[in-house]
Amino acid sequence: MRIAVAEDSGIFRQALVTLLTTVGIEVVVSASSGEELIARIADDPPDVAIIDLHMPPTYTNEGVTAARHLMQRHPGIGVLVLSAYNETPQAMELFRGQPRGVGYLLKDHVTDVSTLRAALERVRGGEVVIDPDVVNRLVDARHREDELARLSDREREVLSLMAEGYSNAGIGKRLYLSSRTVEDHVRAIFTKLKITSVGGPPGPQDSNKRVLAVLSWLRAIDAR
């Protein structure tokens, strides 16, 4: 897998590149800003670009801007945005529209090789990946909501994994359940929470559409 990195902090970028190289992932470009990355991969795009969310000049959402720009210019490229902070609703901008191959990961989890590798591979495969801590924060914040209280513990686990972007098979594997059982849970969740999305209810196999529907439900509950 060929990777490009955009990260303004020199010391973290260096450590990340060393880690990736050590575990056998090829780093083709190591840039200190989104603009530099976009310029340097223009002719030979990598499989996945890793982009820091907070970069100069405003340290707010430069990563999202660069990621959307990149996806527009190189359709099919995977983008993994990293953030040191969990409370970053601006990162949700990444998932606007119907994106493919987008991920959002906290930097804490980057230091865990298996999580990092899994995220890179899923993004490269066109999946949507969201850090479990981010999902937990969203689900926890709604924990006291009546509608979430109607879910069973198992259903809540399935909801979190859905939000993280796992397919039914992936969820089944993690929870040691059969695909059919997962499918039943998913249907129950959609019914109990009355989740809908543009163009009808998302099919169980369409995990990208599904995760977005779940995410927007989690974030939009105030507006209802």
Add this chain to the structure above:
Amino acid sequence: MGKVVVVIPAPRKRWSPPWFGAEAKRALGVGVIVAALATGCGWPYWQAHPVAMAVTLAGCGGFAVVGALLATGRRTRTTGRLFLVASIAWALNWLASWNAGIGPVLSGYAQAGFYLAIGVGVLVYPSGRLEHRADRAWAVLAAVILASGPTALWVTSEPEWAAFSSRAIWPAPFVDRELFRDVLWLYGVLYVVLAVTFVVVLLLRLPRMGRLRRALVLPVSLAMGLVGVSAALTQRPLMEDSIGLDELLRVYTIQGAVGIVVPLALLASGLRVRIAELAVAGRMLRLTAPVSVRRVRDALREVLHDPTLELWFWAPTERVYVDPEGRPVALTGRDGPCPGGARWREEVRTAAGEPLAVVELGGSLRDHASRVEAALVAGGRALETAQLQATVQANLEQVRAAYERLVRAESRERERLVRDLHDGAQQRLLALGAMLATLAAVTGDPEVKERAHRCREELLAALAELRSLVREVRPALLAQDGLGPALEVVTERFGGRVRLDVTARRFALEIESTLFAVLCEALSYAVERARARQVSVRVRVVQRSLVAEVSDDGTRPDGDGADISGRIRALRGHVEIDGSVPGTTTVRVVLPCE
């Protein structure tokens, strides 16, 4: 306006009314002298006509007294002197009664001088000069006609034709009865023309005056119009040839009696001014209790009918003038006309001569300097008290400005701290985590792997602590999206208990970060200490203020509350606790925002 008003106590003579004291005595003296002169001039006639004598002496004396009094006023000096001249002229007019020597010839000129002096005297009142072109034209016309009239008489007639005896000095170089009749007819007409044009000129002046000034001028103008017209009409019989001396002097008596109306009207105007001054003083005293800087200014505005009036106080310790809010003002001139000339300023000093205040007034009050002065003197004690208040206000303002600078500097410092944590410590710790992961990946030793794993756990804990610190200082979201989104993240912690209604407008860095910190504190207090089940946060702009309200249904012990007012006050805002709705406590923060 080259003078300075001094207040408390006010020992200056100008403050005593113009018709009492030394000036009044001097005026009375002048009146007596002129009356004596009139007595002498008209002596042959007075012996048989005591009533005419009383009327004439009173008229001459009265004229002289009013003239002398007016001559002491700054703006009425010219009018006063002219009236004094008029009174002497009228006295000399009675020389005609001697019916011999130079008297009869002089008498004609004296009568003409009398009318010219009071006519011009009224036209220059109260500004001290002939302001309009019509005024000047009339003055020239009057001078020419009034001077040539008596001349034409002695040039064309015998003294007997003009009511005098042959003992009178009467040059008569071109004696011609026909010509003399024509001269009489012509001047009879010219005197009427002069009287009518004078009334017209007076009427023309009125619309160009301000309200206060018209009130002052109107009675005098009416009186003078009456005098002018009556003079022209009573002069008619004199314009026949061969009238008797007695008849002539009777007309003079009537003209003199009518002339008294002018000084009486002037006295009435003076009284009016004086009463207005007293009323101003009384109202100032009423309007300025209890004293405040603003109240003194508003009282001055009201009593002087000038809503544009401005007042600045001298702050002695700062050695600068300050406005009613205590903010320093740079004044280019403290006394006299403002640049542009439409407005003027007057400096007020304390009894000790220290600067006290500067008043800026509209130009229309210039003719009413005495009224302005009366208001300032009456408001003197209030002004001094207000100056103390303004000084305290100025000191307070300095402290507040220093505190505000401190809060702004603190906001910038926080910003820098957050950036340092982000760029420095946190990235370094995260890099360390990645290095540990690399170490675990390259080693084959399970014990090293285990140690690296445990190090990573410790590292993540340290990172979490660091982040919660940064989050308290300043969330990245506040900088990018403002208060609303930043508060949204905070309220996620509390689930559905918090309702947000926050304006999308953006404000200055220190306002946003201070308000954010304060609202977080109020929120967590409401939820965690007061155990509220419903909290609503509302932030909106009302006029030029940012109003933030945190309302909750929690219970709190008396006197217990988050102390958030210090930082808010530093930004010129304030905090209110509102418990007017039962079961609900509202903390309201109001911050000024431009």
